[in-house]
Amino acid sequence: LYQAQDLEMLVAHRRQSLVSTDWEALYAEHAVPLLVVLIKHTGDREVATELMQETFVRAIRAGAPGDDGGVRPWLFRIAVNLARDHHRRRRLLRFVPFSGHERAPDLDDHQVELVHRALRALSGKLATTLLLHYESGFSRQEIAAMDGISEEAVKSRLARGRVAFAREFTRLGGSLS
């Protein structure tokens, strides 16, 4: 977007600013994209908001990595791990009787709700890989680094995830047009 010289100055400035991490600025920058992924993953706005805040709480306690290029994937990795934990907890809860407090997904858009329900039918790994790639725009290489797997494995997850998601999404009545 800008001339190379400007870009170098910008990178230098950002590196310097991360030494004393401006968490409020990072929150302003990443809270909404993180929340969107978590809402689509969990299907529950309040749980997603809770997990998004917890992401930052853990990040603040851990301290930001020195390399500014790693902040965004690092935050998403924390969020995705929290979402997977939540997913596992929900699975455990399926074995106990209904408490009467369970709620239906509270998404305001039927199609988005179908997205969540289709993702829920997938394994946690496939669902998060799809969201990180398509919703958050991470490259295969970045996801591979995040999950500690090969780029080829990410490619395979995406291929399997696409097919499984499309099948489930259309089965639920969603339109892929």
Added chain:
Amino acid sequence: MKGDEQQEIEFDDKVARALRRPLRHVAVPPFDRVRQRANRRRPAIVAVPTAVAVIVLALIVGGALAERRAPGKSTPQPAAVWEAAAWQTVRRTLPASGPIAVPSWLPPSIDRATIEIRELTAERYVIAYRGDEGRTLVFAMGSSPGPSAGTEAQVSIRGVRRSPATLSLPQSVFSDRSAKGLRRIEWKEGDRWLRIESESLSGDDLVRVAWSLDLATAPPPAHAFTRDLTGTCASSDPEGTLRTFLALAGRGDGNTALDCYALVLIEVVGPSLGQGWANLPKATLVSLQRRPDSGGRAQLLVSWTFASDPGGAWGSPATMFFLLAREDGVYRIAEMATAPLGPHP
């Protein structure tokens, strides 16, 4: 083989569009809440060795969440507050005199709640709004103009935060108005370059966004003017304003005629506009036709005759295109031209 590849690309695109479907009303709690939580003492770590214990813990967590969901206990902030908060963050980071172009109007396809601050330093910012079907709209400020592909068509736009601006369009729009490609409006305030750009919005939407930008921190007008007379010309419909405008020619009352002109035009040309029109010979309307809006402004093609030779550049009969902007609920003349002004592709 190519067919399979094409099908694969299309399938990938369809899945991507379904997954990227934007959410309405995404609102995040204030950062202070997170800071307070982070500063709280960590709870003691309890080892839970058995699955039963895990279930109990999960129930406790689930119960706590259900309790938290009780009506009235958690009220997310409205989306608009989040947008305002993002721009406030930009404001706080830039020097007080730094130019910030905050939108007051956005196309309905753009989600005002889903904002991404892509870059933010004391020297520059890049703010991206997202919308339906992957639409994005970027607002940026920096020390240099955006890179040019060298093949764009360029159109001059007047009155973007009181500055002349350039709308760049892909050359291909001349053969296909809906052609994809980057559209960009760019202008300079002091030593800073500002721009609005989108790969998915039309040039006309971009112009409307640019014309509607908030004027806070904008350069001062070339001609400062405070309106002291309203209701003498400007009407709630554009045709009404232009009929009165023509009737005011030859009356000698420049102050009354000034009510016909929008501030954006007076501030550039000066308040002598009103007297200039009032001193012309009397005019008689011949025809008045509505043309497609341009940049959100009403456009009319008007023909009239003067009672005598007006002299100067004017001819009789005269024909001009007028763009009328809405100011305080009434329409005023923002631009006069001899050729139609858009809508921009």
